[in-house]
Amino acid sequence: MTEPLVVPPDGGRATWTDGLHLFKAVAGETGGALSVWESLMPRGSSPPLHVHRREDEVFYVLEGEMTFRIADIEYAATAGTFVWGPRDVAHQYRVDSSVARLLTWFVPAGGEEMFFHMSRPAEALTLPLAPDRPATAPTAEEVSMIEQRYGQEVVGPPMRSSSAS
16 A cells, blocks of 8 residues: 655656656655656647557646647647547647646656656756757667657657747
8 A cells, every 4th residue: 555645836856858847746656556747848848749558648737728639639728628648549749828837647657757767857946947058859779768668659750839829
């Protein structure tokens, strides 16, 4: 049996990628049942189109405007929108407003380890500062390792920015 878990608003493990991700619960704290994190992301943030082989992914838009792609259908999403991304179904999103806040779950937990592998510890609970040097795309070998280690498959590029933004 796992222990109850209570995390304060500014608590959790904070990481930076293109946005801030504040991990509220991870596999080791939930007996592997689920992981949950809140993200703050700037306009244009979008992961590549990808498939999870081990977990379902759940999204709840807290603030902002986003577009989600699940399989071949795009959905406009504003605050209060719930999105279910079942395992083995390609999905991605894009931030269309200046910023968006998103709550995400993996069920079961474990896939969050990929974020820890690909991010750096956040220096503050804000969007990351402008990088000192441009980010480089991962090599084909790095993508292959990430796919194998974390049970994910990249099947397409990030979503392009909306022309209406």
